[in-house]
Amino acid sequence: MxxxxxxxxxxxxxxxxxxxxxxxxxxxxxxxxxxxxxxxxxxxxxxxxxxxxxxxxxxxxxxxxxxxxxxxxxxxxxxxxxxxxxxxxxxxxxxxxxxxxxxxxxxxxxxxxxxxxxxxxxxxWENRRENGVKKFKQYQYDKYEKLEFDLNSIDSAFMQSKIFNGMEFIFDMTDTSNITGKTYLPIFLNEAYYKVYGDNVLNTEKEDLIGNKNSGFDNNQALIAFIKDLYSEYDVYDNYLKFFDKAFTSPLSRTGIDVYNYVLQDSAFRDNKWCYNIIYYPRRKNELTFKGDFWVNDTTWAIKEINLQASKSANLNWVRDVYIEQKFDVLNDSIFLITRDYFMSDFSLRKKEKAKGIYGKRTTLYNNYVFDVPKDKKFYSEQVDPYQYEIYNRPDEFWDERRLEKLSKDEKGIYKMLDTLRTVPRFNTLYNLTATLASGYYLIDHFDAGPIYSIFGYNEAEGVRIRLGGRTFFSQNDLWRLEGFGAYGFKDNKFKYGLSGKWLLDRRSRLTVFGGNRRDVEQTGASLTNSNDVLGRNLASSTLFSVGTNDRLSNINLSTVGFDIEPWKNFVVRVTGSYRTLRSATETFSIDYKVMDDGVFTGEIASEVHQPEIEVGLFYTPGKKTSGFGVERTIINDGSYSTFYVGYGYGMKDILGGDFEYRRLQAYYSRPWNIGGLGRLFSTAEIGKTFDPVPLSLLSPIPGNQTYFTIYNTFTQLDYYEFVSDTYASLYLQHDFGGRIFSRIPIIRKWNLREIVGFRAVYGTISQDNIYLNASNIVYQAPEDIYWEWSVGVGNIFKVFRLDFNFRGNYLEEPEARKFGITGSFGFSF
The missing domain is CATH 2.60.40.1120 (Carboxypeptidase-like, regulatory domain)
Structure with a gap:
């Protein structure tokens, strides 16, 4: 995103x-x-x-x-x-x-x-934990935050471009950066005022938004939240500072002496405090480091001022420059509290100095510190209405009184200029194009058509597939939403469709009811943890090329109805009732099973499953950040938070024509780990058990991958349905070193490649009752001897491509076992 x-x-x-x-x-x-x-x-x-x-x-x-x-x-x-x-x-x-x-x-x-x-x-290092708000049991302060986006490297040729016909007035607002010297044009400005409360005893913090004002993107909270997360909170005293999902070594780090050169440059009074000035710069190129200087007090050894500018050679995509400036004030001659934090980044498709780019700026100011005023624990946990109209429509007098830093003449003009710009048809065309590329949907009179990236597809059952869909959209805070699609396969000559609806009944607890129906072709068994999401990702193979023939696809008719509620932040309880009909989608694949009566085979073979189910799921996602206050919210920090899920499903027999009665328990835990300068580790663990006999289509096949694409949480060297289980436990590890190894090799250092290693393992069993029930053309085999595989990969090839070399660890004697394979994936990452 x-x-x-x-x-x-x-x-x-x-x-x-x-x-x-x-x-x-x-x-x-x-x-x-x-x-x-x-x-x-x-x-x-x-x-x-x-x-x-x-x-x-x-x-x-x-x-x-x-x-x-x-x-x-x-x-x-x-x-x-x-x-x-x-x-x-x-x-x-x-x-x-x-x-x-x-x-x-x-x-x-x-x-x-x-x-x-x-x-x-x-x-x-010795005194780093003795400063700031951590010194007190409780704290509170006012925070003013200003976010801005600017087009940079503006020159006369750019201004005279035909694309700006009718919009020439915007260039009256150009200014010059005092950091890079480039001319820039503001395109977005947002101001926010907060009251922040914290308790170091309870280890909790609460941030109340009091006012918000922006121009340029019509109160687009998704963009605002995205920019805020991009410049997430950081502490210069930490060993590593995280920006753009990368861990930069702090110049104040205990490992800094191995990464930076330090020079004592000067000593002088800074706001009546005697301080030393130290200049630092990297020892090596291509590492995630900074250059700059800081002033440190000679008695408390607390930082008074610090400037950080990212190394030009840092292994970072789409970012040409990063500049940070922090200032601290003194309390009682000993405690230093942050008063100003400025962060600027220069985004560009190319790192050449004259290439066009975008400045992203965040200025945060802190004031009115109050300490040791305890508040009840309920104060920090109580749920409040996240959207209040008056907060986003404060009068000018509110901002005149609460701005901790006055707007410059140019910043004051941004509001007027951008509001005028939105009345220009040509600008709205460019704006809509950008929004379409970012979201995948095109807005047509309160209806989003899309997603545009799934219009065309291919699989063995349907052949070439065309899909058209869309969703209602009146604002990002819609309380209800309808979504649907229609698809047609030119091989099976069948029409497929899906329709779902959601309605947010209570914004505070996020009580939501939902329901829908989908008739489609599906690759069941492509993930261990089941999903009853009607319009979730279609897991049928959509690649023109695959390893071997992938004909193990099913026709699914799935209907669901249910509700979910969020009693605590990021903790969701969901209850879903579903009814599904499953049958094979190809002539060469069978999901047949023996029909049983009180555990005795009747002699009849069935080829279709009819199954109602009730499922209760608990989802906990600590650290997840979202934007929007409607029935759907945009996840801002996707891939940067942990996910824990536990679900219990009960299948009903002889109710609505149900074929089987069963109980299923599943759990899932996923977490990213930032391991300092060694990169980032992604881990996923899954366990599950189906307690009663069920046919192939209701079991848990170990998710294989017969495509040439790298798909997280699948086993690349397994075919679909190669292993089938009713009890399983799996572990998936993937570590991205972020170029730390390649940066030490002179020949390839300049390519900014990144190293990825992976390990995947799964254990499973299958009961004799399930084996006896099977009448399909799939021979059941469970990985009772833990199946495992490993991989090494090279990422950031041309900044958008990753290549993985995958190796099967065991079960090598199996017929047609794939011992080695190469997969790849495209993606944009910093």
């Missing part, structure tokens, strides 16, 4: 207020660029550091006549500025005579011994 929104916005992809601006390149006498050199206006604290390519940009609201360039092992150089704006400077630094033979100094590596900066860093 995040990646598609960014990529969609990129498809759409000067006023000067500062008094002094400079940019250029720093190099040595041989013409090689000098990375991480210091650039500072003489007689000031305003400065920056050159990037990996020796390039720099610096601006100030003041006028400075001289700029100073310096770096370890080189002679400091002062350059007089003949004009306030000086771009494309070329600065040559000469090696210091005393350092010509000191290789360590020449390469910019700093010593870990006898380095005062390292000594200060160790003091920070």
């Amino acid at each position: 995040k990646q598609f929104l960014i990529l969609g916005l990129l498809l759409l992809s000067a006023s000067v207020f500062s008094q002094t601006k400079i940019s250029g390149l720093i190099k040595d006498t041989s013409g090689e660029p000098i990375a991480f050199a210091n650039v500072i206006f003489k007689g000031s604290q305003e400065g920056t550091i050159s990037d990996e390519n020796g390039r720099f940009y610096l601006e100030s609201a003041k006028t400075f006549p001289t700029v100073v360039f310096s770096f370890i092992g080189y002679t400091t150089k002062e350059v007089e500025l003949s004009q306030r704006i000086t771009y494309k400077m070329e600065v040559v630094l000469e090696e210091a005579a005393s350092a010509l033979d000191e290789v360590v100094i020449f390469t910019g590596k700093t010593s870990k011994k006898n380095n005062p900066a390292i000594d200060i860093l160790r003091k920070i």
Whole structure:
């Protein structure tokens, strides 16, 4: 979701207020660029550091006549500025005579011994937990947050493009970034004001939204929540800072001395506190690191100010630049509390400096801290109506009183400019195109047609398949929604359809009723944990190529009705009643079973299953973030939270013509693990048991994968129905190192490839009663000797492709066992 929104916005992809601006390149006498050199206006604290390519940009609201360039092992150089704006400077630094033979100094590596900066860093480690709101039992404060998106690298050719005919007035709002020096055009602005309460004894926190205002996207809470999650909360004292689902090593990390070079640059008073200034920069390229500096107090060893800019060579897609700035205030001469947090990222399809891109900015300010005022535990857990009209429609007076930082002249003009822009037909066309690419649906008068990505498909039963569908949509907070589709297969010449409806009865508890019916072709047994979602993902094979013939498909007629409720945040109770009819969809596949009467075979063979079922499911997703307040909500941090599910199903016989009585218990646990600088591990464990005899179509086949695509939580080297069980336990592990290994190999370092390893195992049994009941053309075999397989993969190929090499671990003697296979997948990730 995040990646598609960014990529969609990129498809759409000067006023000067500062008094002094400079940019250029720093190099040595041989013409090689000098990375991480210091650039500072003489007689000031305003400065920056050159990037990996020796390039720099610096601006100030003041006028400075001289700029100073310096770096370890080189002679400091002062350059007089003949004009306030000086771009494309070329600065040559000469090696210091005393350092010509000191290789360590020449390469910019700093010593870990006898380095005062390292000594200060160790003091920070010793005192890191003694600062901030964690110092108190309870805390509360006001928080003001400003989010902004801007098109950047605006030039005259871009402004004169025909695409902007009728919208030329928007370029009156262009401005220049004081960090990158690029001209940008605001396209989105959102302001929010919160009251935050926390209790360190109860280990809980509550954030009440008091006011929200935005322009450019019509109160699009999904986009707002997406941007907020993109810049999720972080603590610079942590060893790793998570952005874009990547773990950057903090310069304050205990492992920092192995990742960064540190230099004690200066000492001075900062807001009447004596502080040391330390500059840091990476020891190696292609790692998730920063460059920048920080000021640290000399008695509390707490950070007063810190600046972080992501390394240009970091293994990060679609992000050209990341800049962070935090400031802290002092309480009672000892406790430092954060007062300002600024985060800016530069998204672009290409990392070239002149390529068009999008700035994403978040400014957060904190004020009115109050401590040790306890509140009842119920205060933190009580449910409130998540949507209140007045919160999103506060008058201007509200914002004039509560903004902790006044809007600039340009920011004030954004609201008017963007509101005017929405009246321009050409802009609405571009806006709708972007929204369609991001969501997969096209809006037609309160009806979303789509998803467009599933119009065409293919499988052995239907041949070429065409599917058209849509859903009602009046706003993102609709209390009810109808959704449906129609499909036609050109091989079986049959029409399929699906229809479902949902109605949110109570927004506070999220009590929702739902129901629907679907007649379709399905790949049953493609997942261990059953689903009664009528319009869930169609698991029939939709690839033109497969490993062997995949004809093991079923015709399904599924009807459901039920309700769910969320008594606590992210804890859902769901009760579903379903009725399904199953039969084979191809002539070469059979789900036949023996008809029994009180455990005695009648001699009759049945080819169709009619089965009503009642299921109770409990879902717990701690950490899940959503947007919207209607019957459907958008998940913002998909793949970044844990999921726990336990369900009990009861199949009824002789009720509505039911064929079998059974009990089924299933559980599922999935969790992503951020393992510091070693990457990210995804783990899934499933267990289940069906307690009574049932035919093939109601058992639990171990999910195989006969496609050439990598599909998470399936066994790549298994065919469909190769193993069948009524009792199972499985484990799925996949670890993405994020390029940590490849970044150490010079030959392939520049390709920014990423390493993935996987391990999958499953244990299962099948009862003799189930084996006796079987009359299909599938021979039952359960993996009583734990079946396992492993894989190694290379990701981020051309930034969008991943290749996996899969190996079967055992059961190698089985006829036609696939010992080795190659799968791939496409995807957009940071």
